[in-house]
Amino acid sequence: MVDQSAVGRSFAPVIAHVELGRLRYFFNTIGERNPLYRDAKTAEAAGYAGQPIPPTYLFCLEMMDAERPFEILEALNIDLARVLHGEQRFAYHAPAIVGDTLTFQSRVSGVTEKKNGALTFVAVETKVTNQTGLHVADAARTIVVRNS
């Protein structure tokens, strides 16, 4: 079981590229038609240097370009079949746009037992910076582990 010794552990940074083709696949999958996302001219007219990514796409980028997408689970010896996603938060500080190279740095920020140990909540915080070093976002997720 994951315990307090996991708190503070950090993981290899993930370097991810915001690529138009992969983004289009995401838009087609969820039925996103907003021209601000899909059309470069519309994005430029709205003041962006490139097409911005939609609000949850940071989570995807980190998984897509990770050498080991489930590294945190592996490192903490958590079985993939026993996890659920409990919470997800994003705070946005600057736009991330097509062409950006983003760095994701994650660390375990908390471990909490629930329901007399039947569940363990593992909180992971991720800082996202771009190719100029600009802090573009913070993400935080809670992984729920079913222990029994």
Place this chain on the structure above:
Amino acid sequence: MTTSPDHSPAIGERLVHKTFAPITRHTLALYCGASGDHNPMHVDIDFARQAGFPDVFAHGMLVMAYLGQALTDAVAPGAVRSFSTRFSAITQLGARLTCEGAVAELFDHLSEKRARLALTVKDEHGETKLAGEAIIAL
């Protein structure tokens, strides 16, 4: 924003509302690839059953992606300061999701006027799948 700059939305005003087509196995397969989340739980029924579930179920982040789409249909993406959700129930295959968001609070942060939107995603039975909030600049 859907409102003009000199007109703040009112508390309780519903800014976000969008419904989505039923979630199919095909949707989950596409999202597996499009999101980079290759957890077999969402696409491999054998894996899901072995883990104690009757069938595959939707990625929580797919549901949050729908909510994000509904949000930025109504609010310029650049005005979204934060976006958070709690995943309160598993979203089953076939679910027809409705995303809604209403103004819960108006406040100032430094010199910026902001609103807190209370967000929900419910299925066709009215069961809440996601509950969350977004802070937006007005």
